[in-house]
Amino acid sequence: MSKYRGNLPQLRSGIFLTDGGLETTLIFHEGLSLPFFAAFDLLKNEDGLRVLRRYFERYASIARAQGVGLVLETPTWRANRDWAEKLGYDSPALADANRRSVGLLLEIRKAFETARTRIVISGNLGPRGDGYNPGKRMSAGEAQAYHVEQIDVFCGTDADMVAALTMTYTEEAIGVARAAQAGGMPVAISFTTETDGRLPSGEALREAIARTDEATDGYPAYYMINCAHPTHLASVAREEGGWKDRVRGLRANASKRSHAELDESTDLDAGNPIELGEQYRELRRAFGRLSVVGGCCGTDHRHVEAIGLAMGSSAVGTT
Numbered sequence: 001m002s003k004y005r006g007n008l009p010q011l012r013s014g015i016f017l018t019d020g021g022l023e024t025t026l027i028f029h030e031g032l033s034l035p036f037f038a039a040f041d042l043l044k045n046e047d048g049l050r051v052l053r054r055y056f057e058r059y060a061s062i063a064r065a066q067g068v069g070l071v072l073e074t075p076t077w078r079a080n081r082d083w084a085e086k087l088g089y090d091s092p093a094l095a096d097a098n099r100r101s102v103g104l105l106l107e108i109r110k111a112f113e114t115a116r117t118r119i120v121i122s123g124n125l126g127p128r129g130d131g132y133n134p135g136k137r138m139s140a141g142e143a144q145a146y147h148v149e150q151i152d153v154f155c156g157t158d159a160d161m162v163a164a165l166t167m168t169y170t171e172e173a174i175g176v177a178r179a180a181q182a183g184g185m186p187v188a189i190s191f192t193t194e195t196d197g198r199l200p201s202g203e204a205l206r207e208a209i210a211r212t213d214e215a216t217d218g219y220p221a222y223y224m225i226n227c228a229h230p231t232h233l234a235s236v237a238r239e240e241g242g243w244k245d246r247v248r249g250l251r252a253n254a255s256k257r258s259h260a261e262l263d264e265s266t267d268l269d270a271g272n273p274i275e276l277g278e279q280y281r282e283l284r285r286a287f288g289r290l291s292v293v294g295g296c297c298g299t300d301h302r303h304v305e306a307i308g309l310a311m312g313s314s315a316v317g318t319t
Helices: 022-029 039-044 046-066 081-086 091-112 140-155 170-182 205-216 230-237 242-246 259-264 273-286 301-312
Strands: 069-073 119-125 161-167 187-191 222-226 247-252 292-295
Touching (some): 022 046, 046 091, 046 301, 081 091, 081 140, 119 140, 140 161, 187 205, 187 247, 273 301
8 A cells, every 4th residue: 555645745844855867877877778768677687676776775875864755766767658669568567667666666665764754656757759859749638548557557556656757748748647637646747948948849837837737627746847957947937926836846957958968968967966956955945845856867866965955954845
């Protein structure tokens, strides 16, 4: 039985860390090959499981040392049908990988959770297409039908919620939210932005959140931003409006590079962890309910540790 599905603790108060850039850490720091950025493929054998367990335990240790909460995302950003087929997975094998990903994080929670460090397990969903380019866009109905397969698997596990990361256009986000709603599963929707603070589709972030809320009767538990650097959000941070209260999460890139530049990069731009933490703290002034924080491309445990320390020294928001 899910521990927090009906009562997500990150919706109340306090800081909740997440992990950093899983795939870039495994590729650039661990020297692993990840075809199609598919970290879930490591779940198929004990060697891969050991790598993932070591990775997540490091973040659990940081959260426990800082006395803050932790949202653990399953390593399943690419574990949807189209991407899995490229790796030779059929539907039963894919469903099993998604279930095993939750099982791994349940082990981490059992070992590391304390009264101060509550650990929420989130089933991680990625876009059907590329995370930087909307490409061929689905209707909301098509997106719901596509993503419901993975969401239904998570609904049958002890995952507390699901989160759709790196959404590049609104219709896919709406489809994910509707599929989660049909299964009674809490969902966080995380949009990515370009250097101008707008989605790759050209939509303004405030419009994407408003459209998704309107189409789903405000079903998402909260919204996030990921795979963008804090400097890319400068214009968005200056905007006014109650919509900003819906943004509770940020998983920024270490690099200030654009998506196009990152796509062509052969090196890892790790940026400055301390500076990144300070930039998170500054964004907390614009997004007053920002409390779920971690990293995306190029970040690792050093960045998340710095972010946690910086956020811990700012005022803690509440509902």
